[in-house]
Amino acid sequence: xxxxxxxxxxxxxxxxxxxxxxxxxxxxxxxxxxxxxxxxxxxxxxxxxxxxxxxxxxxxxxxxxxxxxxxxxxxxxxxxxxxxxxxxxxxxxxxxxxxxxxxxxxxxxxxxxxxxxxxxxxxxxxxxxxxxxxxxxxxxxxxxxxxxxxxxxxxxxxxxxxxxxxxxxxxx
Amino acid sequence: xxxxxxxxxxxxxxxxxxxxxxxxxxxxxxxxxxxxxxxxxxxxxxxxxxxxxxxxxxxxxxxxxxxxxxxxxxxxxxxxxxxxxxxxxxxxxxxxxxxxxxxxxxxxxxxxxxxxxxxxxxxxxxxxxxxxxxxxxxxxxxxxxxxxxxxxxxxx
Numbered sequence: 001x002x003x004x005x006x007x008x009x010x011x012x013x014x015x016x017x018x019x020x021x022x023x024x025x026x027x028x029x030x031x032x033x034x035x036x037x038x039x040x041x042x043x044x045x046x047x048x049x050x051x052x053x054x055x056x057x058x059x060x061x062x063x064x065x066x067x068x069x070x071x072x073x074x075x076x077x078x079x080x081x082x083x084x085x086x087x088x089x090x091x092x093x094x095x096x097x098x099x100x101x102x103x104x105x106x107x108x109x110x111x112x113x114x115x116x117x118x119x120x121x122x123x124x125x126x127x128x129x130x131x132x133x134x135x136x137x138x139x140x141x142x143x144x145x146x147x148x149x150x151x152x153x154x155x156x157x158x159x160x161x162x163x164x165x166x167x168x169x170x171x172x
Numbered sequence: 173x174x175x176x177x178x179x180x181x182x183x184x185x186x187x188x189x190x191x192x193x194x195x196x197x198x199x200x201x202x203x204x205x206x207x208x209x210x211x212x213x214x215x216x217x218x219x220x221x222x223x224x225x226x227x228x229x230x231x232x233x234x235x236x237x238x239x240x241x242x243x244x245x246x247x248x249x250x251x252x253x254x255x256x257x258x259x260x261x262x263x264x265x266x267x268x269x270x271x272x273x274x275x276x277x278x279x280x281x282x283x284x285x286x287x288x289x290x291x292x293x294x295x296x297x298x299x300x301x302x303x304x305x306x307x308x309x310x311x312x313x314x315x316x317x318x319x320x321x322x323x324x325x326x327x328x
Contacts, residue, residue: 048291057302060214077263088210088323096317105317113214124291125274129266131298133259138302146298157209159328164202167195 046124050082050149053134056114057142066142067115070134077130080120087114087157118149210326 010016053070057063074081090112095105138144278285
């Protein structure tokens, strides 16, 4: 592929964009498959399996920037990144008890955002170093959680199917 | 007196079987449909921000101001570059010192080296709250209240 070898773009030259052809092809609708990858756990050897780095905060921009930073860090350290996705936002309504006579409750609406970067195949000697680096760059208000990827984590992203669950409960 | 209980048994068994089959078919149909992911509200701009009258008109900048900004940008990019390079260097030294320590350990004893190379099972559920601008006040009495979770529950 000739374009892969050339890094620069030469945007002022008339030959800019030479070799591009994907825009001419008909657009394919991306087919999404819900089948998740099996967790890679190569025993006590030196690699860890799928690890989820979950970042939660009330501030969306901070969380997104931090997730981007972690992703680019992993790219730079040639760690394989399986996926980098967002978990659904949680909204909390905070009500305070006013103590000035009438016991009315004040409102504030807080949204909690969570971003996940899924990594695969970190070596056992490198994992603590990676954790150190991520911790040192952690911004204020962003909570970090690093854990193994499980099916339960995957199922949190999917919609609930109450009809199916009802029928299954009736069956058994 | 003899015929009636027999009819009941047959009819009940048949009905139950038919019901079970119908339920199984429904379950199979529902399970065949691909599971959908919950749409993420972060990625959907609320319509009130897409209104056309929300356009900011900024005043034109003087040449000194633009120059000042460009020079500031250059200084900032240089500072960030130095910071980034220092970080990369720190990572390299960390890795190098770890490798050196493992080499020495190997020379000392092979068993300990093998044990050191294995993955740490206790590392995993690692949690750390972000640093705060100010530490928590020791005698703070927070106002009472409650938190209600009002996230929209999506069903398929």
